Amino acid sequence: MNPRRRRMLIPGLLIALLVVAAIASFTGRAEGAEQQPVSRMSDPRITESSGLAVSRAHDDLAYTINDSGHDPVVYAARISTGETVGVTRLDAHVTDPEALALHDGTLWVADTGDNAAVRDEIALLALPEPGPGDRSVTPDRYRVTLDSPADIEALLVDGAGVPHLVTKVIGSGAVYRLDDLSTESPVAAARLDITAPPLVTDAAFAPDGSSAVLLTYLGVHVLDADSWQTRATLPLPPLEQAETIAYTDPFHVLVGSEGENSPLYRVALPAVAPRELAAVPGLGLLVLLVARLSDQMR
Numbered sequence: 001m002n003p004r005r006r007r008m009l010i011p012g013l014l015i016a017l018l019v020v021a022a023i024a025s026f027t028g029r030a031e032g033a034e035q036q037p038v039s040r041m042s043d044p045r046i047t048e049s050s051g052l053a054v055s056r057a058h059d060d061l062a063y064t065i066n067d068s069g070h071d072p073v074v075y076a077a078r079i080s081t082g083e084t085v086g087v088t089r090l091d092a093h094v095t096d097p098e099a100l101a102l103h104d105g106t107l108w109v110a111d112t113g114d115n116a117a118v119r120d121e122i123a124l125l126a127l128p129e130p131g132p133g134d135r136s137v138t139p140d141r142y143r144v145t146l147d148s149p150a151d152i153e154a155l156l157v158d159g160a161g162v163p164h165l166v167t168k169v170i171g172s173g174a175v176y177r178l179d180d181l182s183t184e185s186p187v188a189a190a191r192l193d194i195t196a197p198p199l200v201t202d203a204a205f206a207p208d209g210s211s212a213v214l215l216t217y218l219g220v221h222v223l224d225a226d227s228w229q230t231r232a233t234l235p236l237p238p239l240e241q242a243e244t245i246a247y248t249d250p251f252h253v254l255v256g257s258e259g260e261n262s263p264l265y266r267v268a269l270p271a272v273a274p275r276e277l278a279a280v281p282g283l284g285l286l287v288l289l290v291a292r293l294s295d296q297m298r
Helices: 003-032 275-279 283-296
Strands: 039-041 049-054 061-066 073-078 084-090 097-103 106-111 122-128 133-137 140-145 152-157 163-167 173-177 190-196 200-205 211-216 220-224 230-234 242-249 252-257 262-268
Touching: 039 073, 049 106, 049 252, 061 097, 084 122, 097 200, 106 152, 152 211, 163 190, 163 200, 211 242
Parallel strands: 049 097, 049 242, 084 133, 097 152, 152 200, 200 242
Antiparallel strands: 039 262, 049 061, 061 073, 073 084, 097 106, 106 122, 122 140, 152 163, 163 173, 173 190, 200 211, 211 220, 220 230, 242 252, 252 262
């Protein structure tokens, strides 16, 4: 092909892909607004699901926990049916558990809820991933202090196994990193130079580290996992009170709600282009569009 015609063709292809992707995205969102939940957590004991983690070791399995006012119990449920298949009772004092995270075989429980912002200390509990079945476990307890009390409902653990917390406030939220946790004495959380959106109710890192998500009452925010810059904001499924989010794979999350018989919705995420492609004009956009089209056609 003539080089001049090739140079003229590439922008045209990009524009065509953009139009097709926009149509596919619009169609996908229209379908998403009417989508049915994957399942419902029908166990009558699960009434205020405030944390969600998807197992990598057991197929079709997720964990949840109620927040304050309930026994300290982690429930294992089938994602496809919502059926409870395991109950793990935590032999520990828990004030207000608000989030779960899984990393490298360890299940983390964030005892970080503080609606009145009065707690001097919050805590993370850690236990081996339970799997199906019933048991009682004494978790490791890590006490944490903040620079000022805050309500926290979001816990996410990065690829290196370092927990992060995100505050739930009406204005801009704060992000904390927890290094060198110890069961012997409290650890001061390091506040990062990152601004989170208002009213964050849960968060998670993708299993391959390619992205992160923050859940708010207004939407699902997809972030670059390294810079924490927002790459996309998606509308919420029809939930009464969106409180939980967890990755099933790098391109999909489950989003859940508080309440009895609470639903779990599967939400497709846009791909986040690797930063290495950003230096090549047009290439990153092309990769994103192709990934988005591929996802819409699944």
